[in-house]
Amino acid sequence: MPMAKLKKSDVEHVAKLANLTLSQKELTQYTKQLEAVLDYMDVLNELDTSAVEPTYQILDDTKNIFREDKVQSSLTQDDALSSAKDTYNGFFVAADVFGSKKEKNIPEKATSRIKLDQYNAILTKANPEGNLGHKDLFVTKGIETTAGSRVLAGYLPQYDGTVVKLLKDAGYVTKYKLNQDAWGHGASGENSDFGPTKNPWDMSKVSGGSSSGSAVAVATGVVELATATDTCGSVRMPASYTNVCGIKPTYGAVSRYGVIAFASSLDCPSLISSTVTKLRKYFQIIYKGDPLDATSQSKARSEHVDKKVKKLGIPREFISEGIDKETREIFLKATEIYKSLGYEIVDISLPHTKYGVAAYYIIAPTETASNLSRYDGVRYGHPRSFFGPEAKRRIMLGTFASSAGYVGRYYEKAARARTLIKSDLAKAFEKVDAIVAPVSPIPPYDIGEKVNDPLQLYLMDVYAAPASLSGVPSLALPCGFTNSGLPTGMQIFGPRWSEGALFDLGEKYQAKTDWHKKKPKV
Amino acid sequence: MSKYHPVIGLEVHVELATQSKMFCGCPADHFAVSPNTQTCPVCLGLPGALPVPNKKAVEWTMMLGLALDCKVNLESKFDRKHYFYPDLPKGYQISQYDAPLCGVGKLGKIRIRRVHLEEDTGKLQHTTLNGKKVSLVDFNRSGVPLVEVVTEPDLTSALEAEKFARELQLIIRYLGISDADMEKGSMRLEANISLATSEVAKLPGYKVELKNINSFGFMKKAIGVEIKRQEEILSSGKKVTQETRGYSEETGKTFSQRTKEEEQDYRYFPEPDIPPMKYSNKQINELSNKIPELPNVKREKLKKLGLSVNYVEVLVADRSRAEYFEQALRQAQGKLAEPAKLIASVMVNQNLDQDFPEPAGLIRKLIELGKRKYVQVDEVEKVVQVVLKENGKAVQDYSKGKKEVLGFLIGQVQAGLKGQGNPRQIQEILVNSLSDDQN
Numbered sequence: 001m002p003m004a005k006l007k008k009s010d011v012e013h014v015a016k017l018a019n020l021t022l023s024q025k026e027l028t029q030y031t032k033q034l035e036a037v038l039d040y041m042d043v044l045n046e047l048d049t050s051a052v053e054p055t056y057q058i059l060d061d062t063k064n065i066f067r068e069d070k071v072q073s074s075l076t077q078d079d080a081l082s083s084a085k086d087t088y089n090g091f092f093v094a095a096d097v098f099g100s101k102k103e104k105n106i107p108e109k110a111t112s113r114i115k116l117d118q119y120n121a122i123l124t125k126a127n128p129e130g131n132l133g134h135k136d137l138f139v140t141k142g143i144e145t146t147a148g149s150r151v152l153a154g155y156l157p158q159y160d161g162t163v164v165k166l167l168k169d170a171g172y173v174t175k176y177k178l179n180q181d182a183w184g185h186g187a188s189g190e191n192s193d194f195g196p197t198k199n200p201w202d203m204s205k206v207s208g209g210s211s212s213g214s215a216v217a218v219a220t221g222v223v224e225l226a227t228a229t230d231t232c233g234s235v236r237m238p239a240s241y242t243n244v245c246g247i248k249p250t251y252g253a254v255s256r257y258g259v260i261a262f263a264s265s266l267d268c269p270s271l272i273s274s275t276v277t278k279l280r281k282y283f284q285i286i287y288k289g290d291p292l293d294a295t296s297q298s299k300a301r302s303e304h305v306d307k308k309v310k311k312l313g314i315p316r317e318f319i320s321e322g323i324d325k326e327t328r329e330i331f332l333k334a335t336e337i338y339k340s341l342g343y344e345i346v347d348i349s350l351p352h353t354k355y356g357v358a359a360y361y362i363i364a365p366t367e368t369a370s371n372l373s374r375y376d377g378v379r380y381g382h383p384r385s386f387f388g389p390e391a392k393r394r395i396m397l398g399t400f401a402s403s404a405g406y407v408g409r410y411y412e413k414a415a416r417a418r419t420l421i422k423s424d425l426a427k428a429f430e431k432v433d434a435i436v437a438p439v440s441p442i443p444p445y446d447i448g449e450k451v452n453d454p455l456q457l458y459l460m461d462v463y464a465a466p467a468s469l470s471g472v473p474s475l476a477l478p479c480g481f482t483n484s485g486l487p488t489g490m491q492i493f494g495p496r497w498s499e500g501a502l503f504d505l506g507e508k509y510q511a512k513t514d515w516h517k518k519k520p521k522v
Numbered sequence: 523m524s525k526y527h528p529v530i531g532l533e534v535h536v537e538l539a540t541q542s543k544m545f546c547g548c549p550a551d552h553f554a555v556s557p558n559t560q561t562c563p564v565c566l567g568l569p570g571a572l573p574v575p576n577k578k579a580v581e582w583t584m585m586l587g588l589a590l591d592c593k594v595n596l597e598s599k600f601d602r603k604h605y606f607y608p609d610l611p612k613g614y615q616i617s618q619y620d621a622p623l624c625g626v627g628k629l630g631k632i633r634i635r636r637v638h639l640e641e642d643t644g645k646l647q648h649t650t651l652n653g654k655k656v657s658l659v660d661f662n663r664s665g666v667p668l669v670e671v672v673t674e675p676d677l678t679s680a681l682e683a684e685k686f687a688r689e690l691q692l693i694i695r696y697l698g699i700s701d702a703d704m705e706k707g708s709m710r711l712e713a714n715i716s717l718a719t720s721e722v723a724k725l726p727g728y729k730v731e732l733k734n735i736n737s738f739g740f741m742k743k744a745i746g747v748e749i750k751r752q753e754e755i756l757s758s759g760k761k762v763t764q765e766t767r768g769y770s771e772e773t774g775k776t777f778s779q780r781t782k783e784e785e786q787d788y789r790y791f792p793e794p795d796i797p798p799m800k801y802s803n804k805q806i807n808e809l810s811n812k813i814p815e816l817p818n819v820k821r822e823k824l825k826k827l828g829l830s831v832n833y834v835e836v837l838v839a840d841r842s843r844a845e846y847f848e849q850a851l852r853q854a855q856g857k858l859a860e861p862a863k864l865i866a867s868v869m870v871n872q873n874l875d876q877d878f879p880e881p882a883g884l885i886r887k888l889i890e891l892g893k894r895k896y897v898q899v900d901e902v903e904k905v906v907q908v909v910l911k912e913n914g915k916a917v918q919d920y921s922k923g924k925k926e927v928l929g930f931l932i933g934q935v936q937a938g939l940k941g942q943g944n945p946r947q948i949q950e951i952l953v954n955s956l957s958d959d960q961n
């Protein structure tokens with residue numbers, strides 16, 4: 001059943017639902033782009049999901065997570081109002097709710113931002129004595145936090161997130177807030193409202209995203225540790241493109257409290273560092289359940305025991321079609337190291353791999369459209385007209401996919417496909433102890449090369465999607481360079497809560513190779 | 523009689539009286555508090571904040587459901603309901619969509635469709651600042667636990683709707699989960715009203731949602747005038763517009779607020795930040811055991827004691843008074859004659875329970891009063907004869923028509939009885955004896 005032609009009036013209706021005011025030019029553009037993306041999504045119709053339950057959360061059957069009915073301290077009135085543009089006698093001032101829509105949407109002029117380093121990796125310099133960089137999705141009390149978006153330019157958070165606090169308590173002081181694709185929307189680092197992050201191995205190339213600044217800051221040695229997030233490859237992609245290591249943990253292993261939400265059922269606060277050994281050390285600091293995050297309290301965390309890893313699987317779907325030849329060769333060579341270390345390498349199949357991107361680009365935009373609803377410019381930040389083009393695109397896509405009449409066809413369908421993708425991995429882990437795979441189908445590409453074709457960019461996430469949609473951990477680490485000197489990474493993923501085993505595998509590989517020791521000329 | 527039959531359904535919102543809010547630790551009691559002094563990253567919808575549900579609010583919602591004979595869903599979850607309004611800080615309300623905590627139930631003859639839990643919004647005030655109309659926002663109320671009870675359209679009159687709402691309020695107060703005060707806004711009513719052409723006909727193809735009702739009195743009036751308005755429209759052969767209407771206390775009329783063409787698409791989906799809720803029958807039973815005796819049971823018990831409907835209603839209207847009555851009654855067994863009527867009478871007519879915080883005190887007082895009343899008649903007669911003999915002068919004065927000496931004589935008898943005589947009885951016997959003397 002092919003998608004009926006999307007009408008401009010449909011897009012206008014969706015924009016109204018999403019509380020976005022679009023120009024005629026934007027309307028025309030989004031109508032075309034949404035149609036192309038939705039057309040692609042219909043690949044899901046190949047799947048018979050009539051007997052498949054939808055997956056909306058990955059929580060090891062965690063249930064009944066509550067807080068006791070106890071009062072805790074509130075913000076002072078001053079703190080509550082501190083980021084609002086307009087207040088009066090202790091109240092926030094909002095546009096008259098009975099007034100016309102036009103009056104409410106007088107666009108403010110966006111201010112330009114001074115670039116702080118040659119790669120545009122740094123958004124804010126916090127403390128020169130610091131030793132830690134935070135992706136700008138991490139909320140830092142009193143330190144500007146923008147999520148890479150003009151909507152939050154100038155926002156000084158009233159609180160520290162849990163990961164920020166845990167690292168602070170362990171003696172890590174925030175040095176920089178780091179650039180990223182706005183709200184985490186991107187695999188290339190080009191979607192920051194403050195300009196793309198450049199790849200230190202070749203300034204004309206993308207650095208990978210969305211945690212672009214975090215990867216580049218570690219790659220160039222300005223910090224040894226940076227926080228990041230991975231919703232569908234946002235740690236692994238930039239780590240791979242800049243020759244550093246990143247861990248995307250089990251979903252729920254690290255608290256999301258105080259990490260600006262992109263797609264809540266997928267977001268994993270993560271870390272980037274230069275070696276697996278360092279990552280393992282830092283990871284211990286943040287690997288904790290948090291009473292402020294109901295999805296971080298799975299009992300499976302404490303019950304998990306790492307199995308001895310003997311068998312590694314390579315998903316054949318990852319190395320057959322659509323992968324760059326050189327990238328494939330580099331990856332396969334890397335797996336030879338594991339063979340030489342005595343691991344058995346076996347061919348496995350993740351048959352629903354090709355549906356991963358479609359499912360992901362319905363689920364994540366639906367959740368992000370919801371999560372970005374709070375940005376109305378009343379309590380903090382700027383009005384919704386400040387959202388950049390990719391954020392608007394994803395808000396529109398997600399609003400459409402969850403709107404009346406379409407939710408079954410898109411959002412629910414994607415949630416059922418997610419179940420199939422998850423069971424692919426579950427079955428694979430009955431055969432093998434971990435899976436090794438390339439991170440990206442192609443090496444770093446030119447900045448600007450793909451920006452006008454969102455679908456091509458979305459397809460970059462194909463190897464990231466299975467682990468993300470299944471909530472399993474994945475470790476990304478350098479595994480070689482292309483002939484033109486661009487870094488390539490691989491990922492190792494295992495069952496939920498198997499980070500320890502992944503770190504073991506990573507350390508063994510790095511003991512035998514020195515790709516991770518190569519640094520870009522700064 | 524009108525040829526139309528009103529079809530009325532109610533949606534009742536009740537703020538729970540928990541200590542803290544639904545998804546964060548801010549105080550839930552926001553009445554008369556300075557604006558924006560009870561907020562935090564969660565209820566202010568700051569970037570990065572996450573909700574963690576309040577256990578007590580969930581349990582109380584299930585208890586209300588159980589009190590309304592609802593089927594408690596063993597598996598439940600929260601969902602996000604999306605719409606934009608400045609008092610809704612996240613741009614969505616955490617509510618429940620297709621798996622509410624409680625499903626179908628009933629209160630009397632009225633079927634309950636569902637009982638679910640959600641969070642309240644902030645509060646708006648509309649004013650003009652520097653010549654510009656603005657809305658001022660206070661988020662103290664944002665995130666306060668809010669239970670919604672939805673009925674089937676089983677109500678047929680304004681009076682019936684009012685009775686239902688009052689009974690629901692009473693049950694909520696018996697459960698101790700909210701003060702359910704309409705004036706304070708901790709209980710809010712919305713009525714869906716339409717008119718059917720016959721009692722057995724299918725539901726009419728429209729409904730008018732009536733909002734802004736903040737007292738039972740106004741509710742009755744508002745539903746009444748809305749029914750009348752619809753009758754007039756239908757009688758003139760026109761169609762009633764499906765819309766949301768408010769009620770103006772000043773004009774006593776309803777007015778259009780929003781037509782349903784602008785009906786919202788809330789894009790519900792499961793709240794990804796909160797794990798699902800699953801309960802066993804054993805857990806449900808444990809909650810069931812926490813439910814106190816409800817007004818209707820109490821009412822039947824008091825009626826069986828032979829109390830008048832008026833007495834029963836006054837006592838049942840306040841759970842603590844009803845329980846006081848029952849305690850007093852237990853303690854009075856064997857000590858007072860017809861104790862139920864006596865205790866009810868002094869509570870309802872004289873508020874005597876106010877003077878005695880403990881029922882035991884009230885009973886002591888009643889026994890004391892009862893003793894005086896029942897000083898033996900022959901004792902009174904004996905003393906009367908003695909007093910009449912000793913006060914010959916007064917008796918003579920009385921027979922000469924100086925009736926005011928009667929008071930003096932009553933005092934003498936009472937003194938002889940050490941104050942334990944029934945004044946009316948003394949007077950009766952004295953008057954009889956004096957007239958005997960005269961004859």
